[in-house]
Amino acid sequence: MPRRKVVLALGAALAVVAAAFASSAASKPARVTADDPNNANLTYWYWGEDDAPGANGWLKKEVALYEKAHPKVKITVVTQSTDTLTSAFTTAAQTKSGPDIATQWATLPVLTPAWNGSSVPISDYVPAGEIKNWIGTAENMSGGKLWAMPQYLLGIPFLWNKAMFKKAGLNPNKGPRTWPQLLAACAKLKAAGFTPFGMGNKDGYGGAWFFSLIGKQNLNSIDELKDAMIGKANFSDPKFSGFYALLADFKKKGCLNSDVASISFTQGLGLIGQKKVAMSWVTDGFAAGASKALGGTKGMGVGPIPVWGKGKLATSYDTTQSSSAFITKWSKHPRAAAQFLVFLHSQQALRAWYKATGVFPADKRFPASLVTDPIAKQQLALDKSPVSVWPENYVPPQVDGNADLAAGELITSGAGKPADAVSLWERELKKWKSQHPDEFRNYSKWATSG
Amino acid sequence: MGHERLSRDTDPKARRRPRRRRALWPYLYALPAVSATAFAFGFPLVQVVKDSFYAGNFDAPIWVGLDNYKGVIHDPSFRTSLLNNLKLLGTVPVMIVLGLAIALVLNDRIRGMRQYQAVVFLPYILPATAIGLCFSFLLQENGVLNTALRGAHLNFLAQDWLGNSHLSIGSVGGLVVWQQLGFCVVVFTAALLALPPETSEAARIDGAGWWALQRRILVPQIRPIIELIAVIQVITALSWVFNYVYILTSGGPGYASSVMELYIWRSFSNGANGTAASVAVMLLGMASVLIGLSLWVRKQVERA
Numbered sequence: 001m002p003r004r005k006v007v008l009a010l011g012a013a014l015a016v017v018a019a020a021f022a023s024s025a026a027s028k029p030a031r032v033t034a035d036d037p038n039n040a041n042l043t044y045w046y047w048g049e050d051d052a053p054g055a056n057g058w059l060k061k062e063v064a065l066y067e068k069a070h071p072k073v074k075i076t077v078v079t080q081s082t083d084t085l086t087s088a089f090t091t092a093a094q095t096k097s098g099p100d101i102a103t104q105w106a107t108l109p110v111l112t113p114a115w116n117g118s119s120v121p122i123s124d125y126v127p128a129g130e131i132k133n134w135i136g137t138a139e140n141m142s143g144g145k146l147w148a149m150p151q152y153l154l155g156i157p158f159l160w161n162k163a164m165f166k167k168a169g170l171n172p173n174k175g176p177r178t179w180p181q182l183l184a185a186c187a188k189l190k191a192a193g194f195t196p197f198g199m200g201n202k203d204g205y206g207g208a209w210f211f212s213l214i215g216k217q218n219l220n221s222i223d224e225l226k227d228a229m230i231g232k233a234n235f236s237d238p239k240f241s242g243f244y245a246l247l248a249d250f251k252k253k254g255c256l257n258s259d260v261a262s263i264s265f266t267q268g269l270g271l272i273g274q275k276k277v278a279m280s281w282v283t284d285g286f287a288a289g290a291s292k293a294l295g296g297t298k299g300m301g302v303g304p305i306p307v308w309g310k311g312k313l314a315t316s317y318d319t320t321q322s323s324s325a326f327i328t329k330w331s332k333h334p335r336a337a338a339q340f341l342v343f344l345h346s347q348q349a350l351r352a353w354y355k356a357t358g359v360f361p362a363d364k365r366f367p368a369s370l371v372t373d374p375i376a377k378q379q380l381a382l383d384k385s386p387v388s389v390w391p392e393n394y395v396p397p398q399v400d401g402n403a404d405l406a407a408g409e410l411i412t413s414g415a416g417k418p419a420d421a422v423s424l425w426e427r428e429l430k431k432w433k434s435q436h437p438d439e440f441r442n443y444s445k446w447a448t449s450g
Numbered sequence: 451m452g453h454e455r456l457s458r459d460t461d462p463k464a465r466r467r468p469r470r471r472r473a474l475w476p477y478l479y480a481l482p483a484v485s486a487t488a489f490a491f492g493f494p495l496v497q498v499v500k501d502s503f504y505a506g507n508f509d510a511p512i513w514v515g516l517d518n519y520k521g522v523i524h525d526p527s528f529r530t531s532l533l534n535n536l537k538l539l540g541t542v543p544v545m546i547v548l549g550l551a552i553a554l555v556l557n558d559r560i561r562g563m564r565q566y567q568a569v570v571f572l573p574y575i576l577p578a579t580a581i582g583l584c585f586s587f588l589l590q591e592n593g594v595l596n597t598a599l600r601g602a603h604l605n606f607l608a609q610d611w612l613g614n615s616h617l618s619i620g621s622v623g624g625l626v627v628w629q630q631l632g633f634c635v636v637v638f639t640a641a642l643l644a645l646p647p648e649t650s651e652a653a654r655i656d657g658a659g660w661w662a663l664q665r666r667i668l669v670p671q672i673r674p675i676i677e678l679i680a681v682i683q684v685i686t687a688l689s690w691v692f693n694y695v696y697i698l699t700s701g702g703p704g705y706a707s708s709v710m711e712l713y714i715w716r717s718f719s720n721g722a723n724g725t726a727a728s729v730a731v732m733l734l735g736m737a738s739v740l741i742g743l744s745l746w747v748r749k750q751v752e753r754a
Contacts, residue, residue: 083700087719094508116507202612203700259591261613261703398720406704413703415615434521435505435722
């Protein structure tokens with residue numbers, strides 16, 4: 001009898017719990033799932049401050065303006081950090097939940113989630129008449145669709161401190177245009193007691209930039225790099241990986257700051273503006289800051305990256321939209337998200353962006369007449385170079401994180417030789433193919449047919 | 451009444467019922483807690499073991515058998531991570547010896563004992579993230595520590611603590627000791643203060659000196675606590691150092707200071723869930739073996 005009572009009691013308890021769940025589920029009001037562009041709660045995972053200081057403040061103001069004009073739209077901005085930008089979204093995509101709008105670096109970091117079914121083509125929600133004004137859309141095209149919106153153009157100019165050049169007996173009005181000239185300048189600056197070149201590589205991004213800026217210079221087109229990623233070409237070919245020997249030599253000659261391996265990439269970007277180094281390459285945004293610190297054109301020189309390689313890409317410039325915004329597959333309000341993104345390309349928003357960051361918007365409607373600063377004018381001219389490519393965007397994110405970043409660290413810390421860096425790349429490419437056969441298939445298809 | 455008792459004792463059915471009742475009810479009382487525990491610990495454990503035999507994403511997992519384990523074992527960056535975890539085990543005796551020494555000194559009721567205790571314990575209550583950030587600035591090539599060393603004309607001691615691949619894991623270990631030492635000291639001090647004073651008094655009357663008192667009387671009495679702390683710190687060194695490594699060195703240069711937790715995180719954040727799960731299973735296995743071993747040693751010592 002007691003045993004039966006226990007069983008009955010348990011059964012009754014379970015029934016009550018089940019009924020409670022059922023009733024609570026039934027009594028829940030039906031969710032508003034209609035995609036009304038003027039009535040939505042949106043979450044935006046945003047990144048941009050490290051490229052363009054002032055970006056976070058700009059977005060906050062734009063959100064306030066948009067919410068004022070659309071009282072039923074609420075936008076929550078969650079700023080993302082550089083070192084977890086890709087991983088945080090990859091984790092969110094595993095559970096098919098997270099933001100309505102996300103930010104990723106252009107090309108592979110944008111296209112990989114697109115291929116994995118975590119995003120929707122933005123060209124399905126934004127009219128072609130609007131998209132034609134955006135600059136750099138080719139970076140995020142796959143299968144004939146555009147997957148993300150560019151916000152800004154990020155050029156990487158080469159900067160030098162004119163005062164230090166003068167003291168070292170160099171022509172302050174002429175920066176090094178070739179690698180031998182750079183090494184010659186380095187020797188003179190070092191002899192004069194200056195740290196020749198500034199870079200931070202504790203997190204690997206300094207080395208990744210070296211790959212993008214110098215490593216591409218023996219290639220004739222970015223398709224050659226794509227071939228190396230899918231195994232049609234061998235990454236150990238010096239055409240692709242010869243730059244590691246150059247980086248090792250650059251360090252050996254004492255051209256780099258002594259703390260290159262222990263300071264972060266962002267700390268490294270600030271060195272030229274702090275007058276701690278004579279030369280560096282930085283983003284347009286950091287160049288604007290450095291220009292203020294060094295006294296504009298009188299104190300700072302701006303030019304393209306010195307030429308080392310002999311490929312057609314050797315003289316290409318390095319402009320990219322850097323980060324791009326896309327709408328997630330699980331968003332219940334893709335139209336609302338798209339409408340807000342289009343708002344960020346309104347004339348008011350473009351002007352406010354430039355004012356806040358000093359970085360050029362990726363939009364043909366941005367009036368060049370607003371650029372009055374002589375240094376900024378030089379940067380804009382460089383950004384408009386006919387051929388522009390950022391190779392890191394074409395490296396699968398996993399390989400970028402595990403090989404591109406780590407291999408550069410091996411060289412700048414002295415922990416490894418160029419051959420170690422190359423074998424790390426080869427190992428990680430192999431691992432990527434075996435761990436993500438679907439991604440590899442999509443990449444191969446994209447590499448051959450676009 | 452006596453008759454009733456007699457009849458219950460002699461009737462087999464009546465004798466069985468209360469036993470059954472007693473046997474069943476305790477389990478029922480424990481059922482909610484057991485279910486919650488099974489859900490909170492058992493389910494993820496089974497799931498992670500299951501995931502370790504699959505590749506691809508969670509939507510469309512592909513059975514790969516032991517391939518994840520094979521891939522991990524053949525990966526040099528995993529082997530470096532594993533080796534670094536083993537190197538970090540070296541922090542355990544350092545913490546135990548230092549913590550015990552400080553606790554024994556504090557146990558002598560020296561003046562300002564509580565203040566000293568607070569100072570030693572302070573790092574333990576600070577968030578690991580904040581500590582990692584502070585130390586990343588302190589330990590840079592041109593950071594505060596090296597600047598001070600150079601200022602004191604000790605240039606030979608100024609090293610690239612984070613950027614040198616031979617030193618970076620040692621820097622992480624140093625930070626772990628710095629933060630965890632306070633915990634050891636507080637626990638040891640509490641254990642020493644809880645000891646009955648009679649034994650020490652008796653030893654003193656018998657002529658035991660300070661050193662003999664500590665070595666032969668006090669330390670043996672708190673041995674179970676020392677063992678407990680050792681087990682906790684072994685677990686810390688194996689699977690609780692992610693924060694320090696991630697913030698201080700990000701596992702670099704290259705993979706020089708990577709640990710298994712960081713390897714798991716990197717794999718998972720790259721969408722290689724199966725690889726991450728296989729390393730998690732290996733880490734769990736290692737921690738279990740080490741803890742089991744320490745318990746076995748303890749039993750052997752007790753028996754002896």
